Amino acid sequence: RSCSGYVSRTRYLMRLREDDEACREALRSGNFLLYHKLAPLLQKTNSGVYKLACLKTSDLEHVLEKVGKDKHFVNESFLLGCTDKSEPQFSLEVGDLDRSALEQECRGMFVDLRKAFFMITGPESALVAKGQALLRWHQTNGFCSATGQPTVRNQSGSFRVCHSSGVTYYPKMAPVAIVLVSDGSRCLLARQAMFPPGMYSALSGFCDMGESLEEALHREVAEEVGLEVENLQYSGSQHWPFPQSSFMLACHATVNPDKTQVNIDTAELEDARWFSFEEITEALQKPPRNPKGEPPVFWVPPPYAIANQLIQEWANQQQLSRKRHGLK
Ligand SMILES: NC(=O)c1ccc[n+]([C@@H]2O[C@H](COP(=O)([O-])OP(=O)(O)OC[C@H]3O[C@@H](n4cnc5c(N)ncnc54)[C@H](O)[C@@H]3O)[C@@H](O)[C@H]2O)c1
Numbered sequence: 018r019s020c021s022g023y024v025s026r027t028r029y030l031m032r033l034r035e036d037d038e039a040c041r042e043a044l045r046s047g048n049f050l051l052y053h054k055l056a057p058l059l060q061k062t063n064s065g066v067y068k069l070a071c072l073k074t075s076d077l078e079h080v081l082e083k084v085g086k087d088k089h090f091v092n093e094s095f096l097l098g099c100t101d102k103s104e105p106q107f108s109l110e111v112g113d114l115d116r117s118a119l120e121q122e123c124r125g126m127f128v129d130l131r132k133a134f135f136m137i138t139g140p141e142s143a144l145v146a147k148g149q150a151l152l153r154w155h156q157t158n159g160f161c162s163a164t165g166q167p168t169v170r171n172q173s174g175s176f177r178v179c180h181s182s183g184v185t186y187y188p189k190m191a192p193v194a195i196v197l198v199s200d201g202s203r204c205l206l207a208r209q210a211m212f213p214p215g216m217y218s219a220l221s222g223f224c225d226m227g228e229s230l231e232e233a234l235h236r237e238v239a240e241e242v243g244l245e246v247e248n249l250q251y252s253g254s255q256h257w258p259f260p261q262s263s264f265m266l267a268c269h270a271t272v273n274p275d276k277t278q279v280n281i282d283t284a285e286l287e288d289a290r291w292f293s294f295e296e297i298t299e300a301l302q303k304p305p306r307n308p309k310g311e312p313p314v315f316w317v318p319p320p321y322a323i324a325n326q327l328i329q330e331w332a333n334q335q336q337l338s339r340k341r342h343g344l345k
Pocket residue numbers: 191193195218219220221222223257259260261263265285318322323324325
């Protein structure tokens with residue numbers, strides 16, 4: 018076998034996506050994430066931290082039986098991926114079943130994704146977001162927008178098809194450009210009125226149809242703060258589940274240090290300000306969110322958000338150049 022574990026897992030998933038029969042077979046040895054009206058099921062571990070609940074097929078069938086649902090309901094699941102051991106992972110919406118009975122049977126609780134996402138960590142956050150995104154997409158694409166006829170899913174859930182028009186629909190993400198603008202010694206962060214008190218983030222905006230990432234970045238910065246950016250540098254990307262599936266494409270950019278006067282689009286932003294290296298390093302060390310009742314202090318998005326990665330990279334870069342110039 019010349020295939021690496023990664024390649025063989027990828028090929029296996031490819032087959033499950035395309036081959037209904039193979040996917041139905043895989044449901045027999047699956048790991049299932051449950052969602053109740055899109056809220057994922059979490060379980061508290063012995064050490065008191067929360068983890069994503071993951072049920073084996075036989076456990077899920079047992080739970081379904083207990084709450085009075087046919088075990089074939091398992092077939093309504095959607096394929097998400099597979100574990101390192103090539104165990105297929107699925108998500109299943111159980112919103113029509115009794116919530117507290119399920120919670121009791123599974124010894125867990127359904128938690129709104131906005132909370133759950135930050136209660137669990139690392140790769141599990143990405144998985145729980147992906148599971149919800151796929152369920153939501155299927156729930157909102159049940160009909161063909163050309164004919165109004167019902168669409169039919171394949172077994173894995175990698176697409177839906179309208180047999181009347183022949184149109185195939187694939188799950189979608191909306192591309193978003195996010196950019197951390199620097200003037201060389203300060204970086205520009207902004208807040209929307211709906212952000213939690215005190216939180217500032219990098220500038221962002223949905224890409225328009227037909228636009229490149231570069232065009233979207235230039236346009237968003239011009240629209241939101243009235244500046245012209247240059248020296249775009251790609252940093253990374255992530256799927257972001259709020260409010261719905263966004264595909265975040267993150268870059269750094271600079272402005273001429275003589276042209277830093279911001280002119281805020283107040284319809285979009287409540288505030289936009291330049292922050293010093295010292296302010297940023299302090300914010301990066303602060304735990305997110307203010308204790309209740311205290312006046313808002315400046316803080317930045319938590320580590321899992323790609324905005325945090327951009328801010329962290331900028332701070333590292335500043336630190337390096339300060340060292341080079343003999344500053345502390
Ligand atoms: N992960 C992160 O670090 C991070 C940081 C900042 C923003 N975000 C995400 O980026 C996305 C865009 O943020 P924004 O508010 O700056 O966008 P934005 O500046 O484009 O403003 C949002 C407005 O754009 C319009 N719009 C255009 N296309 C849209 C589409 N496909 N879906 C929804 N609205 C669309 C709507 O009128 C909406 O009110 C959001 O999903 C947000 O949660 C993620």
